[in-house]
Each structure stands twice: as C-alpha cells, then as structure tokens.
Amino acid sequence: MQFPILSVIVFTPLVAALIIFLMNGERKNEIRVTALAAAVFALALSAWVYFSYDQSLAGYQLIEKYDWLPVLGISYHVGVDGMSTPLVLLTGLVMFTGVLISWGIDDRPREFFAFLFLLAGGVFGVFVALDLFMLFFFYEIAVFPMYLLIAIWGWKQTREYAAMKLTLYLFLGSVFALVGALAMYWQVGLNTGIYTFDMLAMEQVGAMAGMVTIFGYSIPFQVFWFLPVFLGFAILGGIFPFHNWSPDGHVAAPTAVSMFHAGVLMKLGAFAALRVGIMLLPEGAHYWQWVILGLATVNVVYGAFIAMIQKDLKYIIGFSSVSHMGLVVLGFATLTREGMVGAGLQMFSHGVMTALFFSAVGMVYDRAHTRQLAELGGMSKPLPWVAVAFIIGGLVSMGMPGFSGFVAEFPIFMGVWKTQWVVAIIASISIVITAAYILIAVRRAFFGELPAQFEGHIHPISVLDKVALVTLCAVMIALGVFPGLMAPLVELGVQNVLRLLGGA
Amino acid sequence: MSVNFLAILPEALMLLLGILILILDPLWKDEKRRLNLGWLTAGGLAAILVASILIGRPGAQSVLAWGGMVRFDMLAYAFKLFFIFAAAITALFMMDVDGISRRAESYVLLLAATIGMSLMASASDLVMLYLAIETTSIPLYVLAGFLLDDKKSTEAGFKYLLFGAMTSAILLYGLSLVYGFGGMTGFDDLAKQFASATPFSMGVLVLLIVGLGFKLSLAPFHFWAPDTYEGAPTPVAGFLSTASKAAGFAVLARLFITTFGSSAEQWQMILAILAVVTMTLGNLVALAQKNIKRLLAYSSISHAGYALMGVIAASTLGITSSVFYMLAYILTNLAAFGIIVAVGKTLGSDDIRAYDGLSRRSPYLALAMLIAFLSLSGMPPFGGFVAKFLVFFAAIQAGWTWLVVVGIINSIIGVYYYLTVMKYVYLYRTEGEDEAAHPILTTRPYLIAISVLTIGVVLVGTFFAPWFGLSTDAAASLFAGLMPK
Numbered sequence: 006m007q008f009p010i011l012s013v014i015v016f017t018p019l020v021a022a023l024i025i026f027l028m029n030g031e032r033k034n035e036i037r038v039t040a041l042a043a044a045v046f047a048l049a050l051s052a053w054v055y056f057s058y059d060q061s062l063a064g065y066q067l068i069e070k071y072d073w074l075p076v077l078g079i080s081y082h083v084g085v086d087g088m089s090t091p092l093v094l095l096t097g098l099v100m101f102t103g104v105l106i107s108w109g110i111d112d113r114p115r116e117f118f119a120f121l122f123l124l125a126g127g128v129f130g131v132f133v134a135l136d137l138f139m140l141f142f143f144y145e146i147a148v149f150p151m152y153l154l155i156a157i158w159g160w161k162q163t164r165e166y167a168a169m170k171l172t173l174y175l176f177l178g179s180v181f182a183l184v185g186a187l188a189m190y191w192q193v194g195l196n197t198g199i200y201t202f203d204m205l206a207m208e209q210v211g212a213m214a215g216m217v218t219i220f221g222y223s224i225p226f227q228v229f230w231f232l233p234v235f236l237g238f239a240i241l242g243g244i245f246p247f248h249n250w251s252p253d254g255h256v257a258a259p260t261a262v263s264m265f266h267a268g269v270l271m272k273l274g275a276f277a278a279l280r281v282g283i284m285l286l287p288e289g290a291h292y293w294q295w296v297i298l299g300l301a302t303v304n305v306v307y308g309a310f311i312a313m314i315q316k317d318l319k320y321i322i323g324f325s326s327v328s329h330m331g332l333v334v335l336g337f338a339t340l341t342r343e344g345m346v347g348a349g350l351q352m353f354s355h356g357v358m359t360a361l362f363f364s365a366v367g368m369v370y371d372r373a374h375t376r377q378l379a380e381l382g383g384m385s386k387p388l389p390w391v392a393v394a395f396i397i398g399g400l401v402s403m404g405m406p407g408f409s410g411f412v413a414e415f416p417i418f419m420g421v422w423k424t425q426w427v428v429a430i431i432a433s434i435s436i437v438i439t440a441a442y443i444l445i446a447v448r449r450a451f452f453g454e455l456p457a458q459f460e461g462h463i464h465p466i467s468v469l470d471k472v473a474l475v476t477l478c479a480v481m482i483a484l485g486v487f488p489g490l491m492a493p494l495v496e497l498g499v500q501n502v503l504r505l506l507g508g509a
Numbered sequence: 510m511s512v513n514f515l516a517i518l519p520e521a522l523m524l525l526l527g528i529l530i531l532i533l534d535p536l537w538k539d540e541k542r543r544l545n546l547g548w549l550t551a552g553g554l555a556a557i558l559v560a561s562i563l564i565g566r567p568g569a570q571s572v573l574a575w576g577g578m579v580r581f582d583m584l585a586y587a588f589k590l591f592f593i594f595a596a597a598i599t600a601l602f603m604m605d606v607d608g609i610s611r612r613a614e615s616y617v618l619l620l621a622a623t624i625g626m627s628l629m630a631s632a633s634d635l636v637m638l639y640l641a642i643e644t645t646s647i648p649l650y651v652l653a654g655f656l657l658d659d660k661k662s663t664e665a666g667f668k669y670l671l672f673g674a675m676t677s678a679i680l681l682y683g684l685s686l687v688y689g690f691g692g693m694t695g696f697d698d699l700a701k702q703f704a705s706a707t708p709f710s711m712g713v714l715v716l717l718i719v720g721l722g723f724k725l726s727l728a729p730f731h732f733w734a735p736d737t738y739e740g741a742p743t744p745v746a747g748f749l750s751t752a753s754k755a756a757g758f759a760v761l762a763r764l765f766i767t768t769f770g771s772s773a774e775q776w777q778m779i780l781a782i783l784a785v786v787t788m789t790l791g792n793l794v795a796l797a798q799k800n801i802k803r804l805l806a807y808s809s810i811s812h813a814g815y816a817l818m819g820v821i822a823a824s825t826l827g828i829t830s831s832v833f834y835m836l837a838y839i840l841t842n843l844a845a846f847g848i849i850v851a852v853g854k855t856l857g858s859d860d861i862r863a864y865d866g867l868s869r870r871s872p873y874l875a876l877a878m879l880i881a882f883l884s885l886s887g888m889p890p891f892g893g894f895v896a897k898f899l900v901f902f903a904a905i906q907a908g909w910t911w912l913v914v915v916g917i918i919n920s921i922i923g924v925y926y927y928l929t930v931m932k933y934v935y936l937y938r939t940e941g942e943d944e945a946a947h948p949i950l951t952t953r954p955y956l957i958a959i960s961v962l963t964i965g966v967v968l969v970g971t972f973f974a975p976w977f978g979l980s981t982d983a984a985a986s987l988f989a990g991l992m993p994k
Contacts, residue, residue, distance in 0.1 A: 030872060074974045076981065077902075116868065116935075138898075142889045149888045152928055153879075157935050165932065169925065176924050180917040183898075187905045187913075 009069050010054055011083040011133045014093065015143075017047045018100070019126035022119040030115040037108055040118040044104040047125070051097030058090050063497045065135065065205065073139070078190075078201030082136040087498025088279070089132045091353040091491055092272055096132065098480065099268045099360050100125045102473035103261035106364045109371070110158065110259070117158055120150040121261060128269050131277060137186050137202040140277065141179065147273060148175045148241075151254075151266065158259040167250075167257035174250040175241050178274075182237030182281065185230040189285060192226055208284050208505055224288045231289025235282030235297070241274025243330045245303040252323030260367025263319070267326045268360035272352045275333045279502070283337060287506045290340060297338040298425070302432050304331025309438035313445075318369070318376040321446050322362045325402060328435055329355045335432060336417040340506055342499055344420020349495035351413035354484065358401045358410065361477040365395040368470060369450065372463045378446065383455030387463035392451040394474040399443040401481050404436060409484035412492065516574035516581035516631065518565045519557055519589050520624045526553040527620040534613035542611045547604035547954055550616040554597035554623075561590060571986045577695045578637040580763075583986035585631035587832055587979050588759040592630070595752040595839050596623040601958035602744035602843075602850050608656045609742050615655055618648040619748070626756035630763075635684045635694040638760065642680070642724070645756060646673050649749060653741040665740025672723060672733035680720020686713050687768075696768045706772035714769060714776050718783070721764075724757030725813045726750075728787040738806035743853055746802060747846030750809040751839040758835055762820055762828055766987050773823050780821050785915050788814030792922040801849055802859050804926065805842070808885060811923065812838055815916060818900040822907035828984035829977070830899035836976055837884070837892030837969050844881040844962035847955070848874060855949045861930060865937040869944035874951070875934050877963045884966050886927040887920050892969035899977075 021043035028036055058066055068084035085093060103121065110117050123146060130143025155168035193210050194200035201207070240247040251271070255263050283290040290297075308328030315321045329351070336348025368391050369384055370376050385392035401410035414436075421429040455463075466474075484491055514521075530549060537545050571582035579585070596619055609615040625644030632638040650673060654666015688694055690709065691702035703710050722730040738746040765776055791811030798804035816838065819831030849859060851874065856863045868875035884891035897920060901913045938944065951959075969976050 026876065072974070074977055076974075076977065113868070116872070141898075142894070145889045145894065149883060153931065153935060156932055165936070169928065172928060173921060173925060177921055180920065184901070184905070184910070184913055184917065187902055188910070190902075191906055 007067075010050060010057075011067050011085065012069055014047060014050045014054065014097075015083070015126060015129045015133060017043055017050065017126075018122040018129065022122035022126065025115055025119045025122065028115060030113065033111070033114050036114050036118060037104075040104050040122070043122065044101045047129075048097040048101040051093045054085060055090055055094040058085065058087075058494065060493060060497060063087070063500070068135070073136075078199070078203065079138045080136050080203065081139060082203060083133040083139075084135045085133055086501060087494045087496065088349055088502070089276065089498070090494060091349065092132045092269075092276060092356075093129065095272065095353050095356040096125065096128050096269050098357060098476065099264055102360060102364065102476055103264050105469040105473040106264065106367060107259070107261040108467070108469050112158065117154070120154050121265070124150040124154070124265060124270075128265075128273055131273050135204050137190070137204055137207065137281065139202075140204070140281070141183055141186065144179055144273065144277065147270065148172065148179065151175075151262070151270070154262045155254065155258045158262070159257040160259075163253060164257045167253040171250045171254040174247065178237040178240030178247070180237075181233045182277075185234035185237065186281065188226075188230055189234075204280065204285065224292075227286040227289035228292045229289075231282060231286045231293055232296075234286065235278050235289070235293070238274050238278035238282060239334060242271050242278060242334060243274070243304070243327045244334055245300050245307060245327075245331070248304065248308070248327045251327055252320055255323035255326065255363070256317065256319045260363055260371075263363040263367070264360040267323070267363060268356040271326065271330050272333075272356055275330065275337070275348075275352060278334075279337055283340075284502055284505050290506065294338055294340060297334065298428060301331045301335035301338055302428050304328065305335060305432045305435045306438075309435040309442070313438055313442045315442075316378055318378060318381070318446060318450055319363070319366050321442055322359065322366060325362075325439065325442070326355070326359050328439065329359070329402070332414060332417055332432075335428075336420060339417075339420035339424040340503075341420040341423050342496070342503060343416045343423065345499040345502060346492060346496050347413055347416030347418075347420060349498060350409070350484075350488075350491060351417060353491065354401065354409035354413040354481065357477050357480050358398050361394055361398045361474065361481070362402075364470070364473055364477070365391045365398065368466055373459055378449045380456065381450040382453040383451070383459075384463070385451040386455055387459075388466060390466055390471055390474055392447075394478055395451065396447055397478045397481065399447055401485070402443055403440045407482070407485045409481045412485055412488040512572050512581055513574045515565055515567070516572075516579050519561045519593060520627050522557045522560065523554070523593075523620050523624050523627070526550070526557070527617045529553075530613055530617055530620075539611070542613075543604055546613055546616050547600055547610065550600040550620070551597045551954070554593050554600065558590060558593045558597065561586070561593065567986075569986075569989075571989055573633060573697075578634050579628065579631040580633040581631065582989075583979075583982040584759065584763065584832075584984070585627075587983040588630035588755060588835075589627045591755055591836060591839055592623050592626045592752045595748060595755075595843060596620070598843050598847075598958045598962060599744045599748040599752075601954040602747065602847055603742070604954045605850050605854055605952055606742050606744060608659075609745075612655075615652060618652050622648040622652070622748075623752070626752055629756045630759040632760070633696045633763070635688055635696075635699075638764070639681060639684055642760075643677065645753065646677065649745075649753060652745045653737055653749070655742055655745070659740070661740035662742065663740075665737040668733050669737045669741075676720050676723035676730060679716055683713055683716025683720060686716065696764065699768045700770065703769055704771050706775055710769065710772050711775055714772065714779065717764065718776070718779060721757050721761050722783065725754055725761070725817075726810050727783050727813055727817070728790040728810065731787070731791070731810050734810060735803045735806040738809075739800060739802045739859070743802065743846055743850045746806075747843050747850075750806070750846070751842045754809070754813060755835040755839060758816060758820070758831060762831065762987060765820065766823065766828065777821050777823060780817055781909065781912055784814045784817040784821060784912065786814075787811065787817070788916065788919040792919050792926075795926050796922065798926075799861055800859050801861050801864065801930070804861070804930070805845055805849070808923070808927075809842060811919060812842070812885070814919070815897060815900055818904045818909065818912060818916060821909060821912065822903040824903060824907055825981070825984045825988055826906060827900075827903040828987055829980040830896070830903040832980035832983045833899050833973075833977060834896040836980070837896035837966070840962055840965040840969060841881050841884040841891070841893055844877060844959060844966060845885065847959050847962060848878045848881065851949050851951055851955060851959075861933055864930065864933040865939045866942070866944035867934040867949070869938070870947060871949040871951075874949055874959075877959055878934055879931055880963050880966055882927045882931055884970065886924045890967060890970045892966045895970055895973045
C-alpha cells in the first residue's frame with residue numbers, strides 16, 4: 006500500500022489543533038513552536054504532493070478510498086488532479102507563512118492556533134475531496150472557525166459585525182448548494198440505480214446528459230440546479246452581487262486570518278463551484294455561461310473601481326481580491342482551455358499575492374496602528390523589506406510580465422477574447438485601474454515624508470516575518486519566470502473539465 | 510429467555526433499581542447521600558444499558574409481547590437505549606444541584622419517568638400508550654417543581670402540570686374516539702379499521718397531534734416549554750428537552766406509521782405545516798432571548814421541527830433520519846444544558862451576560878460549550894451536521910424540497926444566535942474581573958458526564974455508520990410489520 010499522503014495532509018492540521026488544545030495555555034512559546042512544526046510538516050508534504058503528481062499519467066492521483074457510510078454511498082475518498090494540486094501547495098504555503106506572521110499574537114495563542122489549524126484542515130479536505138458529502142463536510146469545517154478567529158482576534162471596530170456577516174453569507178451559500186447536491190444524488194440514483202456521492206461517478210453521469218438523456222441528469226434538471234449550486238459556492242469566491250461580506254471580512258480579520266481568508270478560502274469557493282457546479286452539471290454551465298460571464302465582468306471592473314476610491318490600505322487589498330477573484334470566475338465562465346488554465350493559475354497566483362499583501366499591510370498596521378493612506382507615508386525607510394514585498398505584490402497584481410500574475414491573467418484574457426471580445430475589452434479596463442490604485446497605495450504608504458509621529462516608533466520586522474515575505478515573493482517570481490512549473494499541470498486538470506463539457 | 514421477559518427487561522431493571530434506592534436511602538448518613546445516590550443511580554443505569562445491549566437486543570422480527578401491550582422491536586430498543594443513557598447522564602448532573610442532589614425521591618422520580626418513556630417507545634396498544642405517557646409525565650411534573658423554596662421552579666412545575674393535564678385530556682379524548690370507532694385498542698388491529706382515510710380519521714388525527722404536540726413542544730403547543738425550562742432545575746430541563754421529546758417522537762412514528770399509515774397524505778400535510786411554524790417560531794423567538802435556558806428552550810422547539818421532517822417523509826430513510834436526529838440531539842442538548850448546570854451553580858445566574866469571558870475562566874468548559882452549540886447549529890464534524898443532513902436528505906427523497914428550503918433558512922437563523930452566544934463566551938469580558946482566577950467549579954461526576962457527551966457528539970458526527978445502522982434497523986422494524994398496501 007502506498008503512503009496515504011493526502012490523508013496525512015488533511016489530518017496533520019486537525020491533529021495539531023487537538024494537540025495544541027491540550028497544551029497548557031500559559032506556555033505560549035511551546036504552542037507557537039508546535040504550530041510552526043505542524044505547519045512546516047504540512048508544507049513539506051504539500052510540496053511532496055505537488056512534485057510527485059505524475060504528469061504523464063494525468064487524471065486523479067494519490068487516490069484513497071474508504072467506506073464511510075456505504076449504505077448511502079458516502080465514502081472517504083481523496084485524490085488530486087491538475088486543478089487541485091497547486092491549491093494544496095498554496096494551502097501549505099499560506100499555512101506556513103500564516104503561522105510565522107502570527108508569532109506575535111499574545112491573547113490566547115492556544116485557541117488561535119487551534120482554530121486556525123481547524124480551518125486549514127477543512128481547506129485541505131475540500132481540495133482533495135472526491136466525494137460530494139466529504140466536500141461539504143470539510144467545507145463547513147473551514148467556515149465556522151473563521152467566525153471565531155475574526156470575532157476574537159480581529160480589528161476591534163468591525164469584527165463582530167464582519168464575522169457574523171461573513172459566516173451567514175457563506176453558510177447561506179453552502180446550504181443552498183447542499184440542497185442542489187442532494188437533488189443531484191437522488192437524480193443520479195433514480196436514473197442509474199447507483200446511489201452514490203462519489204464525484205467521479207457523478208461527473209460521468211453529468212457529462213452524458215447531451216448524449217443519452219435517460220441515463221444522465223436531464224438538461225432541464227441541470228439548468229435548474231446549476232445556479233443554486235454554482236452561486237452557492239461562488240459566494241465564497243466573492244462573486245457579485247454576493248461579494249459584500251468579503252472586504253469587510255478581510256479588513257476585520259487578524260493578519261494571518263486575512264491571508265487564509267483571501268489567499269485560500271476564496272479559492273475554496275471558486276474551486277468548489279468548478280468541481281460541483283461546472284464539472285457535475287456541464288449542461289447547466291453551458292446554459293448559464295453568459296450570466297456567469299456577466300457577473301464576473303462586473304466583479305472584475307467594479308471591484309477595481311471600488312478599490313480605487315478606498316482610503317484604508319486593507320480595504321484596497323480587500324476589493325482588489327474581489328476584482329481578481331472575478332478574473333478566476335471569468336476564466337471558468339469562458340469554458341475554454343485558455344480561460345480555465347489561466348483561472349487555475351490565477352487561483353494560485355492570487356492566493357500567494359494576496360497573502361503577501363495582507364502580511365505586508367499587517368506589518369505596517371502593527372507598527373503604525375493606522376491603515377489610512379492619508380496618515381501613512383515614508384514607510385519604505387523603516388520597513389524596506391515590507392516595501393519591497395508590497396511592490397512585488399503590486400507588480401503581480403498589475404499582471405507585469407516576469408511575475409505570476411502575468412502568466413495567469415494573459416491566458417484568461419485570451420480565453421475571454423475567444424469567447425466574446427467585447428467582454429475582454431470591458432474587463433481589461435480593470436488592468437489600468439489596478440495599476441492606478443496599486444501605484445497610489447505604494448506611493449502614499451511607502452514613499453514621501455515619514456509623518457513625525459512615527460519617527461523612531463517603527464521598529465523593524467523580525468526574521469520570521471522576513472522568511473514569510475521572502476518565501477511568498479520567491480514563489481511568485483519563480484512562477485512568473487518559469488510558468489512551466491505549473492501551467493502544464495493545470496492544463497491536465499482543465500482537459501478533464503473540457504472533456505466533461507463536451508469540448509476537446 | 511422468553512420474549513415477554515426481554516421486552517420489558519430495561520423497565521423491570523429500572524424498577525428494581527428504584528426500589529433498591531428507596532430501601533438503601535434511609536440507611537445512609539446525610540453527608541454521604543449525594544455521592545451514594547448519584548453514583549448508584551448513574552452506575553445502575555449504566556449497568557442496565559450494558560445489560561440491554563448484551564441480552565436485550567431484539568431480532569429482526571418484530572414481535573408483540575404481554576398480550577399485545579408492548580412491541581419488542583428495534584425501534585423500541587433504540588429509543589430505550591437513548592432514554593437510559595440520557596437518564597444516567599441526568600443523574601450525574603443532578604448530583605451538582607443543591608436541593609435535589611441529596612433527595613432520594615428525585616432520583617427515583619427520574620427512574621420512574623424513564624420507565625414511562627421506555628414503555629412509550631414500545632407501547633403498541635392505546636391503553637398501554639396512555640398509561641406510559643402518564644407514567645412519564647407525572648414524575649416530570651414533580652421534578653420540574655422540585656425546588657419548593659424557589660418560586661420559579663414551583664411555577665415551572667405548575668405550568669407544566671396544567672398544560673400537561675389539558676393536552677393529556679385532549680389526547681385521551683382522541684384515543685377514546687379511536688377506540689369507539691375502531692372497537693379495538695391494538696395498533697395493528699386498528700390499522701385495518703383505519704385502512705382508508707375518512708373525514709372522521711382526520712378529526713381523530715388532529716386530536717392526537719395536539720396531545721403529542723405537547724410532548725414534542727411543537728408550536729402552537731409549546732407555551733409551557735420556555736417557562737418550564739427556565740424554572741425547573743437545569744438537569745431536569747435538559748432531560749425534559751431531550752429524552753421526553755424523543756419519547757414523543759417514538760410514539761408519533763409508531764402510531765402514525767403503523768395505525769394511520771393509510772392516511773399518511775393527510776397527516777403529512779398537517780405535520781409539515783406544524784414543522785414550518787415550529788422551526789420558524791422557535792428560531793425567531795430565540796433571537797430575542799437574554800436568558801440562556803430560555804434560548805435553549807426555543808432552540809429545542811425549533812429542533813423538534815427539523816426532526817419532524819423525517820417523520821413527514823414517512824419512508825424508511827425518513828424514520829431513520831429522525832431516530833438519528835434524536836440521538837445526536839440528545840447528546841448535544843444534554844451537553845448544552847450540562848454547561849448551564851455548572852455555570853449556573855458557580856456564578857448563580859442563567860443570564861447570557863454571565864457567560865462573558867467563560868473561555869478565560871474555564872477554557873475546556875468553553876470548548877465543550879462551543880462543540881455543543883456548533884452541533885446545535887449543524888456544523889461538522891459534530892453530530893448535529895450529520896443529523897440535519899440526513900433529515901434534509903430524506904425529505905428531498907420524499908419530494909418535500911420546499912420544506913427543506915424552509916429548514917435551511919431556519920438553520921441559518923439558528924447559526925446566528927448560537928454564534929452570538931459563543932461571542933459572549935470567547936470575546937466579551939466581565940468588567941473589572943480577572944476571570945482566569947475564578948474558574949467554574951466542577952466535580953468529578955460532572956466532568957465524566959460532560960466528557961462523555963462531548964466525545965459522543967464528535968463520535969456521532971464523524972464515525973456515523975454504526976449509529977446510522979442502529980437507526981436504520983429501528984426504522985426498518987417499524988415498516989416490517991406493516992401490511993402491504
């Protein structure tokens with residue numbers, strides 16, 4: 006038997022959470038070291054998964070399957086494909102850097118790290134799940150610790166409001182998706198006599214609708230259930246008009262949680278919308294393609310414009326996430342190879358980029374105690390590392406060649422152009438706006454005069470912070486210079502999606 | 510061993526245990542009473558639980574015993590295990606409440622009520638059913654009003670008694686009409702008489718639903734619940750809201766599926782409307798509560814609505830999901846009430862503000878509370894998630910998609926107020942107090958009970974196959990005896 010690496014990855018954070026909970030809450034350093042050890046372990050494993058995925062074989066790999074509730078066709082079934090492998094690596098990266106950034110948390114670190122790891126375990130679980138029940142199970146595990154993390158350790162002014170808003174939005178989306186999933190289950194059973202939550206079996210059924218109507222889900226069925234399922238998950242991806250929870254949530258969350266939230270959790274929504282919405286209900290995806298395309302375009306452009314007028318550095322990043330996640334959904338909605346490969350890359354690239362942004366903003370805020378652009382300035386002098394990291398993040402965000410953002414956004418626009426060139430032109434407005442707000446933010450926060458009240462109060466960042474920043478920057482540059490590290494992998498995942506969609 | 514003996518094995522053993530307690534009690538010194546009584550009751554119940562599992566398991570065939578009075582099947586068996594377990598945990602919690610912990614009567618009343626519930630679950634005859642319901646109710650009236658020098662407890666007992674007597678009369682009237690028109694009292698015989706739905710059987714159904722609706726605290730028969738839960742000693746309130754409610758479900762499932770199976774379409778609609786009203790009212794009113802016991806009272810009202818969905822589905826999977834729901838709910842809600850026992854004892858208040866900074870006072874108690882409340886709100890990996898998943902699952906199979914949509918909207922409201930309570934526990938602080946220096950005091954029996962419950966909630970939520978198997982067997986036994994339509 007092969008080493009059950011995916012299970013180990015899923016359960017490492019969960020077991021670590023349990024161990025941390027059983028530790029003495031007063032021994033804060035031991036707790037931090039334990040957390041870091043678990044995070045390093047998880048990162049190493051996720052890198053291992055990434056590099057051990059055999060591209061010549063393609064398909065789902067590292068599969069493990071155990072009965073969970075066989076009577077209903079529920080199993081513990083994990084495996085990765087080209088789409089989810091980068092996201093597993095991303096989660097490992099964000100978990101590792103998130104722990105480094107959170108070293109300074111002094112209020113009940115035991116509870117903080119335990120909840121953070123519960124969240125991480127849920128995220129890993131969703132990315133590797135090949136069983137629909139299991140996907141929902143871990144999806145909810147990833148959602149509820151968020152509430153506590155934001156409400157307890159968040160920004161005092163808005164944390165209670167933002168945490169509740171976020172939780173209710175996400176819960177609402179997931180339960181509507183759940184109803185759709187249950188309807189799919191009974192429909193598959195009715196038509197094939199096989200009652201199962203196994204997504205590999207269900208995707209075959211979904212793909213057959215076009216050919217053998219008796220066997221698959223009927224087309225009207227797919228058309229009816231696509232929207233609740235897709236939008237239910239896409240809420241977590243920040244899709245317009247349900248994106249409202251996201252900037253509030255980002256801003257109120259403590260740094261590490263913002264990183265997780267924007268970096269990984271939003272991918273969770275986009276990923277599940279792809280896995281369950283597009284892959285299981287392909288006919289529905291064809292039918293609603295223009296609606297999704299339209300909503301995503303609004304996301305991209307509107308998000309960028311709103312980011313432009315923000316005065317709070319963290320809100321800028323929050324709305325830029327809405328805009329960039331719109332690009333991911335836009336890429337999916339093209340239903341073309343280019344668009345989807347771009348979207349897959351963008352999920353990874355945006356995850357790393359936004360984690361970097363939020364950690365940089367967090368470092369500035371921890372020292373200056375303000376995030377208002379008007380009150381900041383000249384931070385590049387006391388905090389050169391942070392300034393460089395923020396600028397690199399900004400270049401990625403603008404889609405500069407040589408950085409991962411370019412590698413991701415370029416194919417998306419190619420795909421959009423192929424589908425409908427008008428949309429491509431409208432969406433490309435966002436590139437200009439993005440450049441504008443990023444440059445404005447960089448100039449006003451990091452350059453110019455250092456306000457007098459900060460003189461001598463801005464202490465330099467720690468080694469751990471530097472390690473985190475360097476790691477994230479290195480990944481983005483590596484991907485930008487060598488897109489071959491990831492693009493072929495994502496393309497393998499996209500091939501499967503396209504096969505289900507009836508193209509390619 | 511004969512079927513007659515096995516069919517009432519748990520009840521007989523509990524009766525013996527009760528007699529033993531009454532004999533031993535006068536012999537004990539006053540200062541030893543609390544420990545002796547509590548451990549004897551809980552330990553005895555645990556032993557009965559083990560004995561029932563080892564020798565009391567019925568076969569696949571559902572058989573009648575005692576001349577058709579009780580049925581010996583998996584449904585009765587499963588529910589009896591739940592009741593005995595809940596009673597054992599409640600006995601442990603009762604050891605922590607002054608005023609009832611040293612009184613032998615309270616433990617004996619608890620046993621008597623549990624005997625009544627066990628008989629409710631297995632009753633297969635109108636006379637037996639009514640006797641069982643009264644055997645359950647009367648001890649509970651007394652227990653709810655047990656703290657005589659506490660006005661609220663007295664009020665709780667009285668209110669419960671008045672409402673109970675009233676609905677009991679209505680139920681009795683309904684049962685007498687069933688007898689009057691059917692000419693028989695056995696559930697199976699009556700099924701033949703009610704083989705076709707008539708306007709008359711509708712009328713009878715309404716009377717029965719009123720009577721049972723009181724036990725289940727379905728809206729609009731729920732008025733007693735918040736006041737009674739608030740005033741009654743907390744462990745008793747926990748017992749009322751879990752075991753007593755589950756007993757009502759056992760009766761509802763058995764009576765409606767077997768005797769009135771043919772008029773399913775009628776009662777399904779009535780119950781569906783009641784479920785919608787119950788869930789919605791319970792959740793909306795819970796939003797406004799400032800007292801944790803009242804909040805849990807309304808929450809438990811809404812949970813009856815969710816669990817009802819399984820019965821409404823009226824399929825094997827539906828009943829399975831309801832049985833599973835009851836199991837998860839008993840574990841979860843007992844844990845939630847258990848926390849209130851300890852906090853109420855140490856801080857002397859059931860106000861939600863008393864929970865400020867609980868996570869600093871007692872991190873593990875706060876964690877247990879978090880688990881219980883997340884399970885109530887239906888989050889994995891806790892029992893409540895799987896339970897809700899299953900009832901929705903069964904309801905969609907039976908074509909009640911609109912009811913499921915109402916259910917999920919309600920569960921979102923639920924998430925709101927459950928999480929709000931957790932905000933007090935984890936976020937807020939008591940002004941000017943170092944909470945860590947004033948932890949919640951706990952005793953050994955209490956810790957055992959709360960640990961068993963918390964682990965149980967997680968276990969039911971993760972390794973759910975065995976519990977689902979038990980629930981399926983219970984549901985299957987109910988349908989096995991039915992005549993083919």
